[in-house]
Amino acid sequence: MRLEHSRQPRPGTRPAGVLWPRAGPEVYETGREAVPDPADLVVSHYWWVHWRRDRVTPFRAQVLGHPVLHLTVEDADGAMHGHDMPQALVHGVVTRLFTADLPTAGRVAGVAFRPGGLAALLDADVRALTGRVVTAATVFGMEIDHLRAAVLAEPEESVRLRLFADAVGQLLAPRLDRVREDGGYATVRTAVELMRQREQVSLGPVAEAVATSPRTLQRLFTRYVGVSPLSVLRRYRLQDAASAIDAGAGEDLAALAASLGFADQAHFTRAFTAMVGVPPSRYRAG
Template sequence: MPTNTNSNSPMPSLGIINFQQGGHKFQLCRYAPAEDVAYFVRHYWVVKWDLAGEDPYTQHVIPNPCVNLVVEQGKTAIFGPGKEKYGHRLEGQGSVFGVKFKPGGFYPFVQENVSSMLNNALCIGDVFDTDPRVLEEKVFSHSDDERNVSLVENMIRSKLPAQDEQVIVVNQIVDYVYEQPEITKVDAICEHFRMNIRTLQRLFDQYVGVSPKWVIKIARIQSAAETTDGNDTHNWAKLSMDLGYHDQSHFIKDFKSILGQTPEEYALRKQTK
């Protein structure tokens, strides 16, 4: 049976900006995939909200090196990794069902460079032989999350490719970057995994869709945002040093390039919510 994590429980934000502040606007549940599908899929996620009589709310998310299959009324598609934060407008009452593939986990389904998906969402019918409108009707005809997990998981399983060892390699590299804040250069990845830089870059272009340099950058900025969300006082110089930046200005530039705000602007906006 899938496991379920509710947004009311302590959990990593996984890139959801101002997670604790925005959590009262929606409910987020994550479900673990079955063992065979788990080689490719990180988890299923469900967002539900009821803002009837309230102002609309936009929840922003920091991009990550994962492909997501998103089932939403009239908008169902498969989306590659993004380069900047993106927002989802919540209004009235509604829900979204999603599948987050592991970094590199979607490539075996299509055998095409994931980098081609950066600005081009895929129709699920092109990958899973499923009409998106029919899938939407099935998913939103009831409110049973586990039933939908089984439905979508069976759809994925029907097209399950052979296990590709490169997916394991990619996940080891991405996990290493996220777990080691002192990693600031691609050369350090190459040295640790004994891999030529060109080989590493081709691997990420093919399987992940973004460069290893970008993954390093986004991991540091996500860490910075989560640290800012969890504290009321801030020492930007210390935070930039903790994240391996040689100077605060470089940290601020990277932070703004992803979130559209300086760290100080981000912190002030959080306080006014």
């Protein structure tokens, strides 16, 4: 078993996606691009993936992703995430391993919001979206349907990126000053950047670095990210663990657990298994 758990999908992995069926041989392509100002205030990047397989059976995507929300436009030769296709969707933060049974062909284009970005954009608590995939209209209103129609009609990724950036920019325009001055959003973003650093293994130093208390950090993350700050920190350390095991550095799991801030190997094994679905020893065996 091997997962996608880093910044960019690797060839041969099956990240969550969306697709327009394509003729020809088996295809799997993916990519990501930065988004322009002002959308980049709340959006991390634009991403896309499309695939087609000659086999008639579906296949499964498994991703140990980042604690962020996504706005996507998806099309496939079957239902996706419990929704008929084509569809514009909002993906809430996934608290465990993201798993999707993908049809034989399809395409997804979307934007990943920065941690806290959608909450800042909407001036709303996003915890109700955690672990869910909902139609975009339930979050943004029916006007989002124009984005779905435009993206589905456009064959060029560069134009799709602009369509997403323009849609976010239009939503952001009347709220731009408020989002820029949102101190809670700024604190969450800074805290998450610190959490990405492998040497950060507990909440206390992170809270201290952003000049707040762990309790305040808990409140901010619940509202802006939809999950606790500890779960975000642990997500990054478990990504580090999976990367280390992939790189052949997982022979001594007790030492790996200690280096990532776990009290002992048993605690590490429980957390890894809960997130990934298999214990680290089995993951290491492939």
